Amino acid sequence: MTDVVAFGVADAGLGQVVHVAVTPRAGSEYDTEKLLQFCREAMPMYMRPRGVHLWPDTMPRTGNGKLDRPAVIGTLRKRIEETDAVRA
Numbered sequence: 091m092t093d094v095v096a097f098g099v100a101d102a103g104l105g106q107v108v109h110v111a112v113t114p115r116a117g118s119e120y121d122t123e124k125l126l127q128f129c130r131e132a133m134p135m136y137m138r139p140r141g142v143h144l145w146p147d148t149m150p151r152t153g154n155g156k157l158d159r160p161a162v163i164g165t166l167r168k169r170i171e172e173t174d175a176v177r178a
Contacts, residue, residue: 095162112145125142126139145162150162
């Protein structure tokens with residue numbers, strides 16, 4: 091992976107749960123289940139992501155080259171809300 095952003099998403103039972111956005115390295119094989127398995131083995135339960143979201147391209151950057159976390163998180167929260175609305 092080249093970029094990863096972790097963020098909280100509202101959850102009725104827990105308050106918030108962790109989700110991650112990932113950009114796979116170009117030309118590499120990416121397996122969400124392998125990532126989640128690694129997290130299960132290496133992280134305490136409260137830190138493990140409940141959702142993994144693939145970001146299709148390089149994540150947006152700020153003027154100084156850092157990841158633009160608010161832009162990434164805002165975009166994904168909007169997608170998650172739209173998905174939840176369709177399910178309801």
